[in-house]
Amino acid sequence: MAQSTSSNMADIYRFLAQSLRYPDSSWLQAEYFSALDAFLVGLGWDAEAASIRRSISESADWLEPLQVEHTRLFVNAVPAVIAPPYGSVYLSDDGMLYGPSAEKTKLFYHEQGFDLVGEADIPDHLTFELEFLALLVEEGKSDEEEFFLAHHFRPWFPKFKARVVCETRHHFYRVIVNLIDFFTREEM
Amino acid sequence: MALNLTRRKFLQTASLAAATAAMSGCFADRAKAGTPFVKKPFAAPGSFADTKTVTGGICEMCFWRCQLVGKVRDGRLVKLEGNPKSIDNGVSICARGNAGVKLLYDPDRLKFPMKNVGKRGAPEWKRISWDEALDECATRLKGVIDKYGPQGIAIFPHGCSATYPMNFFENVVGTPNNSEASFFQCRGIRDTAYVATLGVPPGENVDMANAKAIFLLGGHFGENVHVSHLKRYLKGLENGAKLIVVDPRFSASVSKADIWVRIKPGTDTAFLLAIMNYLIKEGKYDKKYVAEHGKGFGEFAKGISHSSLKWAAKTCDVPEKQIKQVADTLAANAPNVSIHPGRHVSWNGNDFQRERALACLTGLLGTIGVKGGFVPGKGPKVGKVGWPKLMSEHAEQFALHTMAKLYKFSPPGTPTDLIRNTAVTGKPYAIKGYVGWGQNPIQTIPDQALTIKMLEQMDFVMVCDVMPTDITMYADILLPELSYLERYDGYIHKGTQWNFADPQQQFIAPRLPLVSPIATDHERKDSIWIINELAKRMGYGEHIKVKSAEEMVEKILAGVNLSIGQLVKEEGIHLQPGADPYGKALDVEFYSAELAEAGYSAIPTYVPVPEPPKGFARLVYGRSPVHTFNRTQNNAWLHNEMPNNPVWLNDESAKKMGLKEGDTIELVNQDGVKSRTSSVVKVTPGIRKDTIYMAHGYGTMNKAMTVASGKGIDDQSLITRLAVDPETGAHGMRNNFVKFIKNGKVLSIPA
Numbered sequence: 044m045a046q047s048t049s050s051n052m053a054d055i056y057r058f059l060a061q062s063l064r065y066p067d068s069s070w071l072q073a074e075y076f077s078a079l080d081a082f083l084v085g086l087g088w089d090a091e092a093a094s095i096r097r098s099i100s101e102s103a104d105w106l107e108p109l110q111v112e113h114t115r116l117f118v119n120a121v122p123a124v125i126a127p128p129y130g131s132v133y134l135s136d137d138g139m140l141y142g143p144s145a146e147k148t149k150l151f152y153h154e155q156g157f158d159l160v161g162e163a164d165i166p167d168h169l170t171f172e173l174e175f176l177a178l179l180v181e182e183g184k185s186d187e188e189e190f191f192l193a194h195h196f197r198p199w200f201p202k203f204k205a206r207v208v209c210e211t212r213h214h215f216y217r218v219i220v221n222l223i224d225f226f227t228r229e230e231m
Numbered sequence: 232m233a234l235n236l237t238r239r240k241f242l243q244t245a246s247l248a249a250a251t252a253a254m255s256g257c258f259a260d261r262a263k264a265g266t267p268f269v270k271k272p273f274a275a276p277g278s279f280a281d282t283k284t285v286t287g288g289i290c291e292m293c294f295w296r297c298q299l300v301g302k303v304r305d306g307r308l309v310k311l312e313g314n315p316k317s318i319d320n321g322v323s324i325c326a327r328g329n330a331g332v333k334l335l336y337d338p339d340r341l342k343f344p345m346k347n348v349g350k351r352g353a354p355e356w357k358r359i360s361w362d363e364a365l366d367e368c369a370t371r372l373k374g375v376i377d378k379y380g381p382q383g384i385a386i387f388p389h390g391c392s393a394t395y396p397m398n399f400f401e402n403v404v405g406t407p408n409n410s411e412a413s414f415f416q417c418r419g420i421r422d423t424a425y426v427a428t429l430g431v432p433p434g435e436n437v438d439m440a441n442a443k444a445i446f447l448l449g450g451h452f453g454e455n456v457h458v459s460h461l462k463r464y465l466k467g468l469e470n471g472a473k474l475i476v477v478d479p480r481f482s483a484s485v486s487k488a489d490i491w492v493r494i495k496p497g498t499d500t501a502f503l504l505a506i507m508n509y510l511i512k513e514g515k516y517d518k519k520y521v522a523e524h525g526k527g528f529g530e531f532a533k534g535i536s537h538s539s540l541k542w543a544a545k546t547c548d549v550p551e552k553q554i555k556q557v558a559d560t561l562a563a564n565a566p567n568v569s570i571h572p573g574r575h576v577s578w579n580g581n582d583f584q585r586e587r588a589l590a591c592l593t594g595l596l597g598t599i600g601v602k603g604g605f606v607p608g609k610g611p612k613v614g615k616v617g618w619p620k621l622m623s624e625h626a627e628q629f630a631l632h633t634m635a636k637l638y639k640f641s642p643p644g645t646p647t648d649l650i651r652n653t654a655v656t657g658k659p660y661a662i663k664g665y666v667g668w669g670q671n672p673i674q675t676i677p678d679q680a681l682t683i684k685m686l687e688q689m690d691f692v693m694v695c696d697v698m699p700t701d702i703t704m705y706a707d708i709l710l711p712e713l714s715y716l717e718r719y720d721g722y723i724h725k726g727t728q729w730n731f732a733d734p735q736q737q738f739i740a741p742r743l744p745l746v747s748p749i750a751t752d753h754e755r756k757d758s759i760w761i762i763n764e765l766a767k768r769m770g771y772g773e774h775i776k777v778k779s780a781e782e783m784v785e786k787i788l789a790g791v792n793l794s795i796g797q798l799v800k801e802e803g804i805h806l807q808p809g810a811d812p813y814g815k816a817l818d819v820e821f822y823s824a825e826l827a828e829a830g831y832s833a834i835p836t837y838v839p840v841p842e843p844p845k846g847f848a849r850l851v852y853g854r855s856p857v858h859t860f861n862r863t864q865n866n867a868w869l870h871n872e873m874p875n876n877p878v879w880l881n882d883e884s885a886k887k888m889g890l891k892e893g894d895t896i897e898l899v900n901q902d903g904v905k906s907r908t909s910s911v912v913k914v915t916p917g918i919r920k921d922t923i924y925m926a927h928g929y930g931t932m933n934k935a936m937t938v939a940s941g942k943g944i945d946d947q948s949l950i951t952r953l954a955v956d957p958e959t960g961a962h963g964m965r966n967n968f969v970k971f972i973k974n975g976k977v978l979s980i981p982a
């Protein structure tokens with residue numbers, strides 16, 4: 044891939060990571076939505092683009108439902124948080140947070156010359172993994188990128204995605220996890 | 232949707248440039264929020280493969296506070312162990328202590344402040360910032376204070392981290408309405424009864440390790456686990472102490488007992504009175520001690536003289552011979568006898584009198600300050616720092632039990648029963664603000680429907696916790712707290728070596744974090760930070776004495792010329808020479824003028840408790856070695872050890888009822904209240920026919936506790952009939968009666 048496509052890919056990873064951060068007005072503005080819209084249209088995902096446009100324009104107060112949904116899907120909820128965004132929850136027998144696979148992920152970060160800012164950060168958080176992929180792309184480490192996707196990201200992401208797709212009450216998150224899936228899926 | 236477009240193809244299309252051009256603008260805030268990564272040269276492989284040992288941990292899976300070390304690998308806590316330097320628990324920790332790792336990394340833990348945008352009881356959560364959360368808590372609590380006065384706020388705290396909030400609301404805000412259930416509804420009765428009799432709260436300070444006989448009333452050690460306490464008990468047994476256990480059930484302690492008194496529940500005071508009466512009549516008590524330190528012994532002896540062995544045998548449903556055997560065993564081994572004061576003693580609403588009787592028996596046998604007896608250790612001192620007592624007078628003036636002239640021997644705080652009734656009726660004043668801190672009153676206070684009514688009428692409900700327990704469902708604002716493994720604590724653990732026969736030593740062990748709390752994927756805080764921020768916003772900022780938990784620990788340690796740095800050097804535990812704990816006698820108020828004056832029975836008195844209605848048996852509950860009340864329910868490792876709480880049923884009764892071991896059942900109580908969930912039957916000869924037993928702390932109703940939700944039966948849900956102890960105002964929780972339900976059919980229990 045050409046250099047420009049690579050850095051584009053870094054932007055895409057970052058954009059996807061950003062999309063899963065807590066929705067608040069510091070970033071979730073018209074600017075974001077038009078970027079997302081252009082991106083989806085560019086991909087030919089017109090129906091998805093339309094569904095997001097609709098759900099955002101449907102009510103003046105579109106932010107709070109997104110915040111409630113983000114909390115319900117990823118933070119804490121009654122009856123249960125739908126899809127904890129942490130790899131080892133899906134990879135360990137007992138749904139453990141910071142399980143052995145998360146330790147391995149952290150080790151891989153170290154091997155690539157990076158560390159997490161927060162000492163207690165749970166290493167296999169979805170947004171961390173996407174941000175890390177962006178860093179690998181920027182450093183031109185495409186083999187490492189593929190390795191990370193195959194050995195650290197893909198082993199759990201489809202399970203996470205399935206929960207979000209089937210449980211979410213908001214188009215936005217369904218589209219975003221599908222986008223992440225699209226850009227991280229293995230290609231023959 | 233362009234199904235054929237692959238990622239790679241897309242990245243090569245012309246539309247890519249247009250599509251991604253706008254993206255980078257969306258990261259504008261990233262400079263502010265920061266990337267989650269920093270560049271760091273990779274250290275040699277394997278340098279972090281091994282764990283490093285971090286000292287200074289203090290366990291809080293229960294409240295015994297064993298001293299820990301953590302095995303930490305690259306910031307992750309991998310294992311907990313006892314601190315080898317400990318002279319208390321030593322290298323031993325219990326199953327729950329080990330499972331602390333699972334609490335730290337429980338995916339269900341609270342992670343961010345949240346606002347309830349749904350309803351109380353059926354919450355819908357929205358993550359909010361700390362600023363937003365604290366602003367709202369401050370405004371709404373202030374609103375309650377302005378409208379109803381400080382007494383309009385009730386606080387329900389539990390645990391070391393709740394002390395700072397509790398003192399803030401009591402001393403600075405000025406509310407007397409503090410319900411610390413884990414103390415008030417548990418040990419509080421014991422403490423006030425012993426203070427009224429021996430002048431000191433007893434703790435569990437019996438020198439079992441060096442006793443010739445140990446007497447337990449309901450104590451079920453082995454199922455109830457506190458490491459150094461068990462070490463004392465087991466050392467005593469190892470040394471050949473005779474063990475007497477009074478319990479309607481074949482408990483873990485009964486299995487080691489020389490004498491098992493299979494008593495009828497609720498009648499223990501009668502049993503104790505008969506023993507004392509017999510000892511006095513036979514002259515088998517410590518005459519010298521009683522003469523030197525006893526007060527009102529004559530009135531006492533006369534007052535209990537009706538308590539014959541025969542009367543007690545009938546009342547307690549135990550053989551007369553056995554009562555005599557117990558009394559003789561105690562006398563034969565006196566004064567080296569451990570009369571255990573108990574711990575959770577809020578049983579039947581006649582509990583203060585029973586605890587008084589235990590304290591009198593301790594005095595009668597002269598087993599105070601001697602080997603094997605009641606011996607409070609001589610622990611070290613530390614400094615003190617906290618909120619100034621600005622509003623104590625106001626608080627006292629509005630104390631509900633003082634206003635009602637009730638419960639004159641109430642432990643510190645206000646009887647929960649009065650707080651709840653006042654909130655629900657609005658009389659004598661309104662209680663409209665609820666502050667919960669680490670306590671789950673849904674499962675700690677009987678009559679859940681009334682508790683929920685209390686919560687529903689509040690103007691504002693704020694809860695701070697580590698896990699989403701039942702009470703959190705009723706919060707308007709829910710705050711996530713750091714766990715005991717990630718924080719400093721204003722409480723400093725101190726004590727002596729566990730066995731008084733060893734050289735005398737003292738220890739000081741503050742809680743130091745074993746892992747860092749700093750993270751970008753969750754935002755938990757400690758109680759000192761949270762309350763300080765709240766205090767500032769409520770206008771009490773000028774009274775803040777410490778800026779952080781760490782500073783608080785520093786200041787307390789500075790009082791004895793220690794520091795955190797020093798403690799880290801000393802591997803988390805400071806040791807110093809101790810003092811001989813033996814030799815101190817205590818006066819014994821056999822007849823209490825103070826009680827007489829307050830209008831209570833001045834000598835220990837047996838008050839009969841309600842009998843089970845026909846077809847029902849009394850529900851009693853106790854502890855499991857792998858759980859601490861309901862706090863550990865959701866811990867995956869512990870849950871795995873004991874996934875539900877089997878309901879003990881007498882084997883002969885079971886046969887008549889057609890129930891078999893392992894049958895799935897529900898329970899229904901005398902008021903027609905059914906258990907929300909089911910459990911299984913344990914069929915055993917090891918329980919009386921009039922008694923049903925189960926472990927407490929199961930059957931949470933909050934589905935956000937994904938491991939524990941709906942597993943086993945919540946005993947508290949079946950405790951709807953209240954029994955309030957007249958001296959203390961604490962709830963007795965064993966005056967409720969149940970029947971079984973199998974496949975929808977209600978089964979009576981034969982007498």
Ligand code: SF4
Pocket residue numbers: 290291292293294295296297320323324325326327328329456457458
């Ligand atoms: S007894 Fe167990 S749970 Fe309690 S403090 Fe000690 S190790 Fe922790």
